[in-house]
Amino acid sequence: MIETETNVRVRYAETDQMGIVYHSHYLVWMEVGRIRMLEEIGIPYPDLEAMGYMLPVLEIGSKYHAPARFDDDIRIVCRIEERPSVRLRVDYTLWNGERKLMTSFSKHAFLSPENKPVKPPQAFEDVIAKYYERG
Amino acid sequence: MIETETNVRVRYAETDQMGIVYHSHYLVWMEVGRIRMLEEIGIPYPDLEAMGYMLPVLEIGSKYHAPARFDDDIRIVCRIEERPSVRLRVDYTLWNGERKLMTSFSKHAFLSPENKPVKPPQAFEDVIAKYYERG
């Protein structure tokens, strides 16, 4: 399993008049975590795009357990729990200290520049093979 | 069942470098649809807040079927399919003409100013009773 961590500090712009973070911004933080995860495992997203791949979001499922607030330091834990094939699923847990704020997942597909679903690039396959050795 | 419709025109700010709408903005559009729905059925959200109620998002589930693009005219169909109790679930379908872009839901709870779950306000109960007559 691949698991990485990233932190974001809550921006004033991300709050709403309820005094908490507006719910759509968590999706942006999930992406920040996902981008750092790809970077850490050696497949920076800018390189993927330079090779002609896109990785759009197909599905999101998010449960909000507790609100984030301005200036909180949020820890984003990203996991790829299942070996990816043409689809990639990432699971997320967001924490403020010991307090769990959110559990979430996103599903993605690799697309060609022509918006056709394609096999992941070999560099990605190689990294995945390293993490998910066949038994 | 309650069903209402709203339209939004895609803003340039909502696109990303893939040339399509960044996925988190759909949640904002869902909220635009939800706010108009509450207004149409006679319970404007600003009135709810003035009465001391908040209606934060507890859960989101979204499937992205086709991308929205700059300047598209998006039709947001909102439905309350189940009679709400302390929880409210809203279902959404987003269309660009005849093309379905997204199916989604959000779940909400009524909260007091002290962030405690509370029964919906009587005005809301009355509207709901009108739409969901007991058989």
Next chain:
Amino acid sequence: MIETETNVRVRYAETDQMGIVYHSHYLVWMEVGRIRMLEEIGIPYPDLEAMGYMLPVLEIGSKYHAPARFDDDIRIVCRIEERPSVRLRVDYTLWNGERKLMTSFSKHAFLSPENKPVKPPQAFEDVIAKYYERG
């Protein structure tokens, strides 16, 4: 002089924990007004991009006179006061009813796909000539 009007309804997502609209969103509204203005005078921005032109923002100057709030209906008045050449300046006044919320301007340049400054497309020149007849 060219002058057009557009309206936007304030979204919940646009508020912050001060209970007013976060200041960067006014720039998005200015863009909404600018895009509608180009559409109204017969040069839709998507057409400009399809012809290979971009119109990025070079400069912004904004004075915030009074805050916008959730659900307010904001009127955006856009004006092209000076005849554009290679540069385009747009002036904005934002109103909530009779209350002036903001006065602002943006300056733009026409760029080629290679990011080089270029003369505006002929279609734009023709429209401008119609509005700014030489005396």
Next chain:
Amino acid sequence: MIETETNVRVRYAETDQMGIVYHSHYLVWMEVGRIRMLEEIGIPYPDLEAMGYMLPVLEIGSKYHAPARFDDDIRIVCRIEERPSVRLRVDYTLWNGERKLMTSFSKHAFLSPENKPVKPPQAFEDVIAKYYERG
């Protein structure tokens, strides 16, 4: 003079279909820099709000020199060049390595919870006095 630095990494969500950062996000980064500056000089913004002060934006002036792109590491230099009184002006320069992306300023006023302009809190005056000794 007070001068501090902060870094932000460009998020995918901040790009637009021109392939560069959408211009309104720079205002959010300016705020990130401003918040860190207040923290560094010993007047964290959350403390200001807890004491009942707000510091809304009254005016923005921004020149965009070169575009920021996805994943760039942006350095935000903030300066308080003039001794603040009831108004506070902050100047910003944004850099990507040696490339200057933007020069900008923001003007602010201290407001009371009743939205009345007020003198800055004593803690702020004390810090300012330390930096701007009377000659």
